[in-house]
Amino acid sequence: MDINHQMVLTAHPEGDVKDSDFALTTAEIPAPGDGQVVVKVDLISIDPAMRSWMNPGASYVPPVELGSVMRAGGIGTVIASRHPDYAIGDELYGAFGVQEYALSDGTDLRGVDTTLAPKTTYLGALGITGLTAYFGLFDVARIQRGDTVVVSGAAGAVGSVAGQLAKITGCRAIGIAGGPEKCRTLVETIGFDAAIDYKTDDVRKALREHAPGGVDVYFDNVGGPILDAVLTRLARGARIVISGAVSQYNDRRPKGPANYMSLLVNRASMTGMVVFDYADRYPEATRQLAQWLAEGHLTSAEHVVKGGIEDFPGLLRGLFTGANTGKLILEL
Amino acid sequence: MDINHQMVLTAHPEGDVKDSDFALTTAEIPAPGDGQVVVKVDLISIDPAMRSWMNPGASYVPPVELGSVMRAGGIGTVIASRHPDYAIGDELYGAFGVQEYALSDGTDLRGVDTTLAPKTTYLGALGITGLTAYFGLFDVARIQRGDTVVVSGAAGAVGSVAGQLAKITGCRAIGIAGGPEKCRTLVETIGFDAAIDYKTDDVRKALREHAPGGVDVYFDNVGGPILDAVLTRLARGARIVISGAVSQYNDRRPKGPANYMSLLVNRASMTGMVVFDYADRYPEATRQLAQWLAEGHLTSAEHVVKGGIEDFPGLLRGLFTGANTGKLILEL
Incomplete structure (x- = not known):
């Protein structure tokens, strides 16, 4: 051959x-x-x-x-x-x-x-996807112990690592995914504190329940209506990381987040990231991620x-x- | 009486x-x-x-x-x-x-x-509006000498001060306003380097001409299609300050910025601000603004x-x- x-x-x-x-x-x-x-x-x-x-x-x-x-x-x-x-x-x-x-x-x-x-x-977890979660949460969103961190596409490659890094840091981690099976996996296997099924749940209402004090950090992989829903539940000083917009990629006329003025009301920020910018720090991040894997704090x-x-x-x-x-x- | x-x-x-x-x-x-x-x-x-x-x-x-x-x-x-x-x-x-x-x-x-x-x-210039321009540019956008700064609502109370503060800092200042008379005022009286008339100009095209290296800082007072146009012309690492959205306030169904994924492509941020958060620093800012007024660098x-x-x-x-x-x- x-x-x-x-x-x-x-x-x-x-x-x-x-x-x-x-x-x-x-x-x-x-x-x-x-x-x-x-x-x-x-x-x-x-x-x-x-x-x-x-x-x-x-x-x-x-x-x-x-x-x-x-x-x-x-x-x-x-x-x-x-x-x-x-x-x-x-x-x-x-x-x-x-x-x-x-x-x-x-x-x-x-x-x-x-x-x-x-x-x-x-x-x-040790690839580009794990590194995206790492730099997105630690460098762009600067997560702190006690933050409420919401992750969309939470059952995906980036999202599943993001949720675990939030937990390792002592944050409350809420994952958004589609379907009961994925949502069960989020909580039972990956370790999110709560899961929201965007296919059946009212995301705004579910966020009110699971994040009563508001969302401090939103790690967004999907864009679209879920981004808009999270914008209505931001805490003061919230940080949104735009890592992707999977709901929009197939769309020739993407829709913007109609609730973006919540950024003003809540003195919040929305920042785009591309992991390649952190290439010179991949070795440091990979070492840390590998250590968490070895210690059992992180699964891929x-x-x-x-x-x-x-x-x-x-x-x-x-x-x-x-x-x-x-x-x-x-x-x- | x-x-x-x-x-x-x-x-x-x-x-x-x-x-x-x-x-x-x-x-x-x-x-x-x-x-x-x-x-x-x-x-x-x-x-x-x-x-x-x-x-x-x-x-x-x-x-x-x-x-x-x-x-x-x-x-x-x-x-x-x-x-x-x-x-x-x-x-x-x-x-x-x-x-x-x-x-x-x-x-x-x-x-x-x-x-x-x-x-x-x-x-x-010494009121809430001048202070909004001051903290928005210096604290939120962290303008630096050499930045290209675009201001919408540039003939307005906040915008006219923002343009002058950008010039004082050694930035290139481009103002967006409606109508030839206002645009003349922006350049001839207020001191912007260039003006774009959103009522008659193609804002994207005009930005390509006036900001060929891209927009480093956008101070947004209007939202809507102008925000979307500026999003297409961001420089790498651009900072957008959301100070207001005058084009949207009368609208019950505001539209979000469809081009927001430019934040990811350009590793840019969009941050909301409310001037009241800086109340403890009003005296410092007012002193500085008053000095610039006295020296003739700033007009109200x-x-x-x-x-x-x-x-x-x-x-x-x-x-x-x-x-x-x-x-x-x-x-x-």
Whole structure:
């Protein structure tokens, strides 16, 4: 098998992602040039943000160009190397794309220490998603013991870590997710103090009950009506972290938070974050997260699906219908 | 003339303010009890925020109750005193309401030093409006020399001071206002570097021209489509100060800023402020503002209308149609 299956973006989706926005193509397995490595991809990270990368306009990263392999983070094993820092058998994290084999010049590769945690965890609690929760809560929102912290997309990869970091800090953690099963997981497995099912609960009313003193910190992964509901329940001096807006990515005409004047009434702030800005502090954060994992204060919720490159479009779609709990990973 | 004319709120307005939302009533001129003063009101401050005080729900201040004298800041002269700190003839700033005579127990009264600046300036650059610009720019937005600062409602009481404080700090100041005359005033009289007429210009396009490197600080008094336009032109790390939303106050179904995800893309923040939180620092800020006034770096744009209590509803309405430039003051 010397064929490299690749998932290539062929159209900027209108609304929901369709199979026809991609083409499954084949290429030869690349050979490394001077200073390059070739990696066999073992795990592919599937993230809501991918949907925004597929739109034509510039966002916090350039869009994926039509005809290119779909961008994705992943973990792979070096199978050929002409790079001084990497040897055959090394396991690495990198932006390998949705394909079976990737060529890299070493840029932004990170080592994966499987003595510390299983490989999948480097796409979960120790991956970009865990780091997003870490810097979002500690640096942007500056959470303090005693804060009431609300997390949306709480059963997702970022949200499940955010809730646990809030608990580790001595905050009250309230998770918002869709469906009774996820909500049970939030409280019984992940450790949130309370869960709100946005599909059946009146989110405003539920927040009044679960956060009677108001919301000090809101870690927002979804935007839309849930953001608007939380805005009505802010405590004085609240901090909202905008980490994503999964409810809006498929929407060509996103709606803004109509209740944003609550920021004025409550002297609150809403701040956008992109985890890449903290790259020079990843080692420090990863060490801390790994320690909490080792001590049992933190678990990495992962949803690993075994399959092939061809399964990617359907898995990505599933993120927006709420099919997964924890970090969604395609294991090749 | 021992009659006190008062403007009483009789209905929570639906949409625009109507004359019928008020009643002009008369009462006796009050006599001071122990620890009280009676003030003859000379100047009444007319502010966009008044519209939000007339809505039934709680905002950053309690709503004005139906049947009460309409709330207003003003400047008056003590005509009777049984308060140890105040003597007949003292000129004071206070929340005297829309009436000719006010009774006060001394709470939140501030002295007015007419050797430093004319009385009207204590409702303008040295008043709540000037202080809002001061704390909004220096404390919330932390403006720095070289920043590009955009101000909406730039010909208004807060906006005209904000633009001048930006210039004093060594920023580039761009004002947004309605109509060619106001825009001329912004540049020729107030000292903005550039003006954008939102009634005729494409605000996005004009920002691309006047702020080619993006907007570092946006001081927002209006909300609505202008906020959305500025969101598309943010520089990395931009700070938006939400000081008001005059375009939304008459609206029962306000619209949120659809482009708020620009906060994420640009790692930007949007923070609400209420000037009252800085009350313990008013003296420091007032001294600084008075010094800039004395040195000629700052002018207080005031629009003084002579009239009676009965003129109040029409003047308030005029704020929302853009009739005034600078601080609107009713001189009785």
